Amino acid sequence: MELNYKKIAEDILSKVGKDNIESLSFCATRLRFIVKNREQIKDAEVEKIEGVTGVFYNSGQYQVVLGKNVKDVYDEIAKLGVTTL
Numbered sequence: 001m002e003l004n005y006k007k008i009a010e011d012i013l014s015k016v017g018k019d020n021i022e023s024l025s026f027c028a029t030r031l032r033f034i035v036k037n038r039e040q041i042k043d044a045e046v047e048k049i050e051g052v053t054g055v056f057y058n059s060g061q062y063q064v065v066l067g068k069n070v071k072d073v074y075d076e077i078a079k080l081g082v083t084t085l
Contacts, residue, residue, distance in 0.1 A: 003069060008051050009076035012064060015046045018082065025085040026074045033062040 012031070013021075020041070022034040035041065041062060046055050051073070054065040066073055078084045 003051050003072075005069065005072040005076045006079075008049060008066075008069075008073050009080060011049045012046060012052070012073070013077065013080060013082070015042045015049070016062065016064075017041065018080070021082050023083045023085050024074070024077060026070050029065055029067050029070055030056075031064040031066060031070060031074060031077070033064070034060065035062050038062065 016033060016035065017037075017040050020035050020037055022036055024034075025032045038057060043055050046052060046064060051066055051069055052064055053067060056063045056065070074084070
């Protein structure tokens with residue numbers, strides 16, 4: 001079954017908080033958010049989103065693990081107006 005990248009992007013933004021995001025980048029498998037308020041993020045809900053295999057907070061970054069689909073989700077988040085690096 002093919003993943004709906006736009007829905008995944010919208011779901012992630014609703015749990016992280018679009019207004020809570022300073023910037024966004026990505027690596028081979030993870031979205032890497034710089035956020036204003038770490039406590040605002042709903043980790044357990046982010047982990048339940050289809051396609052998400054884990055979440056971490058490390059070195060000032062909130063990281064959402066998506067595997068090989070990360071670029072597709074990143075592109076959809078960028079279309080929704082989030083500042084990307």
